[in-house]
Amino acid sequence: MDEELLLARIIAGIEGGGGGDDESHYHELVADLKSLLETDDDEILDRFYVSLSSTASPFLRCFSAAMDSPVESGRLAISASEAYLSLLLSTNCPVFTFFSPVAFLSLLGSIRRYLKPRHREDSGAASQGNKKKRGRGGGSRKNARNPGREDGDETEEGGLDAKLVFRVLERLGSVLGFVHLDRFPDSLKSLVQTVSEIPLLALEHSGVLNYDRLMEMCGRILGGVLSSDHGDVPLTAAEISKSLTPLLLMGKHQARSFALRFVSRKIMGLAKDNSELKKVVCNLPKFLVHKAPEKAEPRGFAVEAILEIVKAMEVEDQSEFVDFVMKMGQGKSNLRILAVDLIPLLMSSLGNPFGSISSEDGVEDSWGLGCLNALVQRCSDSSALIRARALSNLAQVVGFLSGDKRSRSILKQALGFTGGETSEGKGRITDLLKKRCVDEKAATRRAALLLVTKLTSLLGGCFDVSILKTMGTSCSDPLISIRKAAISALSEAFRICTDEVVTTEWLHSVPRMVMDNETSIQEECENVFHELVLERISRAGNSLSQGSASLPDNWSSSSKDLDRDIEALFPEGVLVLLRELCNSEVSPWVKKICVSLGKKKQLKPRVALALQSIIKESESLWLNRSMPINKWTAPAGLGFFFQRCQFSSKVCRMGVSSPSLAVARQK
Structure with a gap:
């Protein structure tokens, strides 16, 4: 025209x-x-x-x-x-x-x-119109199958x-x-809100739009208005941060990644040379705290976003935010639960939670110690949800701090396991665990047992007797998840520590679970019995077969001293284990487990060979004292367990030439 x-x-x-x-x-x-x-x-x-x-x-x-x-x-x-x-x-x-x-x-x-x-309705009408225009051609189907086209060469069926x-x-x-929009603040605000909203609005059209390019253009526009030509930069940054909040709090998606990247890189980069802008950035995590949803999964996304922003801050700003988190722990319930969720992530992500290695005073004043104390306090929160989260998160903290020698030492001190108390497993947290392991809420009991498991590793298996008893009682909890957690916690203690108290509690609590109504618990019971009883006996027998045992030079001929000396020759408290296996309250469950393992062909010959080695070694030590063989008896429980292994598995039925075996079977 x-x-x-x-x-x-x-x-x-x-x-x-x-x-x-x-x-x-x-x-x-x-x-x-x-x-x-x-x-x-x-x-x-x-x-x-x-x-x-x-x-x-x-x-x-x-x-x-x-x-x-x-x-x-x-x-x-x-x-x-x-x-x-x-x-x-x-x-x-x-x-x-x-x-x-x-x-x-x-x-x-x-x-x-x-x-x-x-x-x-609009989409349907548009779709019908497009089909009429295309006739029988297959172009629309071809494009629909190729959502990753560079710029969306054709319009979407909805008309975009x-x-x-x-x-x-x-x-x-x-x-x-x-x-420049410095003279038009309302226009600037509307621009920021619109561009920040585009990533969310475009989600429906991600099959047509090149999402990466779209995010790049949005970032370029938002970055462009962070200039004095468009008004006060800190105010603009605050408006951008506020407008990006829905993206920061959403689930894992490109839009969320875009918002995090823009805040932590673009705005944070400009803030290094602008103190006022720096204040805006430091206030953003606090703003997100108050905007975080209450439901667990969305709250988790909010916590992740907050952490990513805090990690991009400078050290002094991070320290200020940590102080804010500890104050949150004393606030309303929604703030307390967020504090509980943030603390383990802050301690694992930020550097030196317990201060400098060279500074002894740094430990007492360290932010990590303050966070640890705040987390322990929340383990007694009035809210059952917060108690459970605090206990499970404290278990998480104990887990990753136990890997470092210095952190492990500080952790023991912070929890009250110091000096002679450590060996007995008594500390500041012992009374807390006694209460939480029998808490009225199942989630709290389960979390407490998880914490006990982690503390068992920290303390080398030595724990307060009352806690061990509580774990044993929890093995009979009405809830399956609690029973599983209790078996796991008690087995971890037995795995690490061969103390007689731990051994006795485990044998009186775990093997009986082979009669549980839940199949998975029966299987777990058999698995830990195989690992902690059969394998332990096998290792003891192998250690004896590799070299001849000998008594100390100052041995005594008295009965008690003889028993003690013989017991010292066998590793991992095997004799205590064998003695308790024949206890009338334990033996029925041991028989049941051995029969089940025998049917599954999991009773190996090496178990019987190990028992034979222990019998022979005991007899040999007796004879070395020039004592009459007719008065010798095998260690308590050994004959009983050997018979269980024999009767439960054909592979274990083997002849033993030593006359001592017949004696052992009779005991």
């Missing part, structure tokens, strides 16, 4: 005062303006600017109405926005004549509406044109290079 005619049509359309409810008028106006701006004739464009200057207000009203139009799922509005931005970017355009805050707000609104989810979206955003970023 002739440029002169285009110019006349545009001026006439504007002077006509708009098309009212006739949307076709706006379509024609937008199309004519785009065609005119595409011309290379500078003279025509200059004449257009001069002609339009006298009707700038009607022009802006007309285009604002077009950009506010909801017709065709926002297609007219977004096209009008593209034309308006193209006008501002055209050569020699009097920008300040044609820029209007009202029109700018309409432009931003058109972007939001265009990206909003489509209604089913990806190329149009990218053109509008690209032009918007270019316009902001010379249109």
